[in-house]
Amino acid sequence: MSAVRICVCGDESVGKSSLVASLVKDVFVTTKIQPVLPQTTIPPSIGTPENVTTTIVDTSALPQERETLKKEIRKSNVILLVYSDHYSYERVALFWMPYFRSLGVNVPVVLCANKSDLSASGSTVQVVDEEMLPVMAEFKEIDSCIRTSAREHHNINEVFFLCQKAVTHPIAPLFDSKESNLKPAAISALQRVFYLCDKDQNAYLSDKEIHDFQTKCFDKPLGAEDLENIKQAIRKYSPESVTDQGIDERGFILLNKMFAEKGRHETVWIILRTFHYTDSLSVKDSFLHPKFDVPEYSSAELSPAGYRFFVDLFLLFDKDNDGGLNDAELSALFSPTPGLPPSWADSSFPSSTVRNEAGHITLQGWLAQWSMTTFREPKTTLAYLAYLGFGCPTTSPSAPSITTTALKITKARKRRKRPGRVERNVVLAYIVGGPGSGKSSLLDSFLSRPFTPTYHPTIKPRTAVNSVELPGGKQCYLILEEHGELEPAILENNAKLDECDIIVYTYDSSDPDSFDYIPSLRTKYPPLDHLPSLYVALKADLDKTTQRSEVQPDEYTTGLKMNAPLHVSVTWHSISELFVQIAEAATWPSTAFPKNDEEGPDRTNLYIALGAVVCAGAAFVAIWRRARAAE
Numbered sequence: 001m002s003a004v005r006i007c008v009c010g011d012e013s014v015g016k017s018s019l020v021a022s023l024v025k026d027v028f029v030t031t032k033i034q035p036v037l038p039q040t041t042i043p044p045s046i047g048t049p050e051n052v053t054t055t056i057v058d059t060s061a062l063p064q065e066r067e068t069l070k071k072e073i074r075k076s077n078v079i080l081l082v083y084s085d086h087y088s089y090e091r092v093a094l095f096w097m098p099y100f101r102s103l104g105v106n107v108p109v110v111l112c113a114n115k116s117d118l119s120a121s122g123s124t125v126q127v128v129d130e131e132m133l134p135v136m137a138e139f140k141e142i143d144s145c146i147r148t149s150a151r152e153h154h155n156i157n158e159v160f161f162l163c164q165k166a167v168t169h170p171i172a173p174l175f176d177s178k179e180s181n182l183k184p185a186a187i188s189a190l191q192r193v194f195y196l197c198d199k200d201q202n203a204y205l206s207d208k209e210i211h212d213f214q215t216k217c218f219d220k221p222l223g224a225e226d227l228e229n230i231k232q233a234i235r236k237y238s239p240e241s242v243t244d245q246g247i248d249e250r251g252f253i254l255l256n257k258m259f260a261e262k263g264r265h266e267t268v269w270i271i272l273r274t275f276h277y278t279d280s281l282s283v284k285d286s287f288l289h290p291k292f293d294v295p296e297y298s299s300a301e302l303s304p305a306g307y308r309f310f311v312d313l314f315l316l317f318d319k320d321n322d323g324g325l326n327d328a329e330l331s332a333l334f335s336p337t338p339g340l341p342p343s344w345a346d347s348s349f350p351s352s353t354v355r356n357e358a359g360h361i362t363l364q365g366w367l368a369q370w371s372m373t374t375f376r377e378p379k380t381t382l383a384y385l386a387y388l389g390f391g392c393p394t395t396s397p398s399a400p401s402i403t404t405t406a407l408k409i410t411k412a413r414k415r416r417k418r419p420g421r422v423e424r425n426v427v428l429a430y431i432v433g434g435p436g437s438g439k440s441s442l443l444d445s446f447l448s449r450p451f452t453p454t455y456h457p458t459i460k461p462r463t464a465v466n467s468v469e470l471p472g473g474k475q476c477y478l479i480l481e482e483h484g485e486l487e488p489a490i491l492e493n494n495a496k497l498d499e500c501d502i503i504v505y506t507y508d509s510s511d512p513d514s515f516d517y518i519p520s521l522r523t524k525y526p527p528l529d530h531l532p533s534l535y536v537a538l539k540a541d542l543d544k545t546t547q548r549s550e551v552q553p554d555e556y557t558t559g560l561k562m563n564a565p566l567h568v569s570v571t572w573h574s575i576s577e578l579f580v581q582i583a584e585a586a587t588w589p590s591t592a593f594p595k596n597d598e599e600g601p602d603r604t605n606l607y608i609a610l611g612a613v614v615c616a617g618a619a620f621v622a623i624w625r626r627a628r629a630a631e
Contacts, residue, residue, distance in 0.1 A: 006054065077107055107141075298410050502534065505521075
């Protein structure tokens with residue numbers, strides 16, 4: 001909200017114009033003023049909440065000015081409704097509030113009892129109890145009420161401040177006055193704030209965590225006496241919410257409810273906005289989805305800071321220290337988010353990654369899953385980093401999002417046939433082959449699942465992701481994907497092929513009809529020739545048979561000047577070597593291309609030698625000239 005527009009309404013002679021003039025002049029204007037003052041603008045530099053520009057529009061209640069009044073009401077953000085005596089008070093409920101409703105406007109109303117210096121109604125408390133509260137109970141649009149006097153310059157600044165605050169810090173999204181409780185959306189937002197501030201996840205805010213929270217939200221420390229007063233206020237209504245460990249979630253929610261009840265809802269808004277909430281109590285889209293573009297031929301990966309955050313998160317929520325996150329622990333971890341990312345459900349998480357014997361995701365599988373998510377949809381990772389509080393201790397509402405520091409962009413891989421390593425730590429392999437070739441068993445083996453001989457055809461796409469240690473000790477994350485019935489759609493989609501780092505052609509070495517699927521596939525989809533590839537003969541533990549194909553597998557790969565198919569079995573311990581070779585070929589793609597043409601001779605050494613001769617000759621000439629000049 002960058003601007004507040006206040007429409008001042010009420011019967012004639014209740015002092016509307018005097019209120020505006022008294023605010024502008026900072027003193028009561030004794031001379032006669034015009035019936036309707038011109039529009040007044042207060043710049044944000046003059047101590048307005050949230051530094052907004054405020055426009056005050058004076059109006060007339062005369063019947064002939066009704067169209068102008070209607071137009072100004074509809075343009076306003078807040079209505080200041082003024083009365084000054086019993087007659088104009090009665091008109092608040094009988095005319096003005098029904099009139100606002102008839103216009104279909106949904107803006108807060110601040111009720112103002114003006115000319116308190118002339119009133120014989122008694123004390124302010126009595127006026128509030130007898131006049132204001134009953135009408136506020138009848139009309140929920142009324143945000144707040146105040147008693148003023150333009151003549152005595154009493155509460156003049158305060159009444160307009162209330163109008164500004166009704167827009168910049170609205171009570172309606174937070175508090176249900178009828179139920180006398182915080183609204184569900186506000187409770188949900190505050191529960192997330194509690195989660196993010198409970199750094200040790202012990203379900204209590206310790207004194208240190210409360211001090212950190214206070215400094216983060218209000219930029220000032222909380223004194224020991226103030227902290228004790230807060231605890232006493234909570235104990236009054238919920239004694240069990242305050243213990244030696246600190247304040248629990250119920251006590252934290254109760255404290256914010258007390259703020260809202262006492263008209264201090266700006267305190268609740270400061271808290272929520274510090275944690276990037278909008279007026280509709282959703283997390284800001286700009287915080288969830290900061291600008292993060294991945295150039296063509298590049299990919300996104302987690303940075304060291306990103307991996308460290310997810311490691312710490314896993315260890316924090318593995319309450320039973322069994323090395324896995326069970327359903328309850330996962331639920332607690334994702335409680336400040338909308339739930340598991342939709343793509344995780346699509347990939348049948350947690351079966352898509354490494355689990356322990358109890359079926360719970362391990363730290364290795366947790367990091368692999370997030371590596372795959374970042375590779376495929378970095379914007380999802382950024383959103384969940386925001387939900388889960390990455391960088392929370394140093395983030396302020398005005399600071400730019402730092403969730404992007406948890407990610408990095410890899411160097412573009414434009415020419416895969418050029419010798420050298422691709423600078424990627426996450427690579428994607430498509431596993432293709434005829435039905436029954438053993439693709440699903442290969443994915444199960446990659447995740448250390450036991451082999452089952454029963455054949456189940458793959459209908460939906462299936463994914464497996466795990467870490468692989470390359471020669472030299474470097475670790476990378478390998479994503480294996482088989483496409484099921486979507487294979488034709490994937491292989492004819494150039495964008496999907498560009499995502500792929502290597503394609504693995506598999507066949508059943510014991511099935512004579514299995515290999516013929518591969519040449520047919522490559523003929524049908526010529527773009528496959530532009531991808532690095534490996535050929536794998538699965539089920540090598542069974543008797544090898546001659547393939548009913550125009551050429552046998554070894555002859556076929558020899559014709560492409562590629563390595564012969566690797567003969568492996570998922571029942572062998574050595575199957576892990578296959579995954580290393582797949583990852584190696586993906587990171588050194590030039591080693592896995594069909595070589596249809598003879599490569600020219602490598603003249604690198606010749607060029608180096610010629611360069612050395614030229615440099616030596618130039619040096620000799622320079623020395624000779626210097627010697628001649630010295631003679």
